Amino acid sequence: MNADxxxxxxxxxxxxxxxxxxxxxxxxxxCNEGRLRIAGRVVAKAHYALKPGDVLTFPYGTDIRVVRxxxxxxxxxxxxxxRGLYEDLALAMxxxxxxxxxxxxxxxxxxxxxPTKAERRALERLRGER
Numbered sequence: 001m002n003a004d005x006x007x008x009x010x011x012x013x014x015x016x017x018x019x020x021x022x023x024x025x026x027x028x029x030x031c032n033e034g035r036l037r038i039a040g041r042v043v044a045k046a047h048y049a050l051k052p053g054d055v056l057t058f059p060y061g062t063d064i065r066v067v068r069x070x071x072x073x074x075x076x077x078x079x080x081x082x083r084g085l086y087e088d089l090a091l092a093m094x095x096x097x098x099x100x101x102x103x104x105x106x107x108x109x110x111x112x113x114x115p116t117k118a119e120r121r122a123l124e125r126l127r128g129e130r
Contacts, residue, residue, distance in 0.1 A: 006051050007051075008050060008072070009050050009072040009073065010047050010050070011027075011031055011036070011050045012027040012047075014050050014072065014073055015027035015030075015031075017075065017076045017077075017082065017085065018067075018086055019079055019082040020065070028046035030058060030059075031044070031045060032044060035059060036056065036057070037057040037058070038050075038054050038056055038057075039054065039055055051069070054068070055069075056068075065088075066090045067086040067087065067088055067089060068086060068089055069085070070085055070087050071084070073085055
């Protein structure tokens with residue numbers, strides 16, 4: 001490592017130390033499948049040299065996580081220490097927007113579902129179908 005170059009860490013090791021994955025092999029699998037992006041570019045190698053300031057985008061359960069690397073990990077410590085390794089950018093975007101404003105989310109009022117048999121027959125009588 002050159003003295004002029006900034007310190008780096010393997011991507012899979014940092015993800016494991018930041019407690020996004022239970023094992024380093026799970027973190028490596030996500031990287032090798034090409035499901036992780038750094039600064040918008042797909043990374044397909046677990047040995048990518050991660051630097052502080054890099055922005056990671058990856059699926060995490062049913063969510064998409066967007067985090068900025070704050071510092072590199074020295075060890076896999078407790079959760080409070082792991083939260084200090086990154087800045088969560090998804091919180092900045094705040095998902096608390098009104099769900100009715102997002103057309104991708106179907107919102108149904110209570111009781112507006114499938115009609116019961118009695119309601120269906122009443123509708124048929126109203127329409128003159130019966």
